[in-house]
Amino acid sequence: MSPSETALILARAQFAFTISFHFIFPAFSIGLASYLAVLEGLWLWTGRQAFLDLFRYWVKIFAIAFAMGVVSGIVMSYQFGTNWSVFSDKAGPVIGPLMAYEVLTAFFLEAGFLGVMLFGTNKVGKGLHFVATLMVATGTLISATWIISVNSWMQTPGGWAMNAQGQFVPADWWAIVFNASFPYRLVHTVIAAYLTTALVVGGVSAWHIIKRHDTPQVRIAFSMAMWMATLVAPIQLLAGDQHGLNTLEHQPIKVLAMEGDFEPSPNGAPLVLFGIPSNADGRVNYKIEIPKAGSLILKHDPNAPLKGLKDYPRDQWPPVVIVFWSFRVMVGLGMLMIALGAFSLVQRLRGKLYDRGLLHRFALVMGPAGFVAVIAGWVTTEVGRQPWVIYGLLRTADAVSPIATPGVTGSLIAFVIVYFSVYAAGTLYLLRLMAKPPHDNESDPSEGPIRSAGITPAPAKLGGEA
Secondary structure, three states, X not given: OOHHHHHHHHHHHHHHHHHHHHHHHHHHHHHHHHXXXXXXXXXXXXXXXXXXXXXXXXXXXXXXXXXXXXXXXHHHHOHHHHOOHHHHHHHHHHHHHHHHHHHHHHHHHHHHHHHHHXXXXXXXXHHHXXXXXXXXXXXXXXXXXXHHHHHHHHHOOOOEEEOOOOOEEEOOHHHHHOOOOHHHHXXXXXXXXXXXXXXXXXXXXXXXXXXOOOOHHHHHHHHHHHHHHHXXXXXXXXXXXXXXXXXXXXXXXXXXXXHOOOOOEOOOOOEEEEEEEEOOOOEEEEEEEEOOHHHHHHHOOOXXXXXXXXXXXXHHOOOHHHHHHHHHHHHHHHHHHHHHHHHHHHHHHOOOOOOOOHXXXXXXXXXXXXXXXXXXHHHHHHHHHOOEEEOOOEEHHHOOOOOOHHHHHHHHHHHHHHHHHHHHHHHHHHHHXXXXXXXXXXXXXXXXXXHHOOOOOOHHHOOXXX
């Protein structure tokens, strides 16, 4: 392997490492912000103290997760200039404004109202405080919208032209922002964030029920989380199906890698359940498959013909084994989410939702499943796009900075050490907060662990998830 190839792999590994850490926190804070808005709205509507107690309990956790998401996003963004300067130069006229729109909308909306939400409970009226919470929740969704638009444009570029300097420049902003895959990716990502939050809330509540700390607040939180799993997990399955059909249309090689379809199937493709894909061999070894089920899923017709990876040049194949297995991790966890929701519905109808037993152990184990699923989905999306950084237009190898291997190696090692120390400490602190059950008359956030964690009422210093 040449030094330039080694530097490319290390640069990709560094970006993958930092964005994996970063993605965990927005996936949680997007859903949690909306959950907080629902809790405060229910408190204002019903007057029940339990909803206010839950709001105060989870807003402390939101503050820490939000802060870690902001910091990790800022660090990650510097890599565009250090490791991916060629990409920044060529795609900057398109990517730059989209990122700026995220700052001008989500950044200021979140920063402007975050301080009121965290520290204004006893300083502003109930209505204004609820508006602040809604604005923070809206800001996280707007932030997700712009970031997904950027990534979707890299997956399905549209509305661009090439100038004399070889740069991608905007020709139609509507076609850039609302590109072919954008709506499918946005829906799939936001639902994933909501499910991630629901599983965390459900897992924490299940832990306290198992430990016989099942206060009224714990029971309410567990019930709400299980309703989310029951109703939204099947919707995510449908959203994923539509997203898959869109990807098959615009990025067929990625879908074929996900399915492990090396050979063309003129009379209906099988569904490869398990196996060991090999780019070198051009096949899936030791595979277990269901005849024609692949065409049934991808074409909704068991006899529909389907191309194989061998219909495309080998230099356009992604690393199939990674895409194949990351996709199965995501889908497998999605099916377990549906199973958890169905199980909780059965127990609810039997009047045994809060009876300690298998359901609560299942919910506890599934607590971190949303994070694993979103990372697996990101790996499927990004590795499946390879060897392109802008699909079909700019190869990843042509987008990297002219950097030396020792420089990338040193910065990667530094990132690993710092991230594992700093974010491990932050995660442990979050777990400490979650280890205590919500209780009656939960303290105001400004008097609790937010201040002790070093977060002071200066929201202008915080921004949206980059």
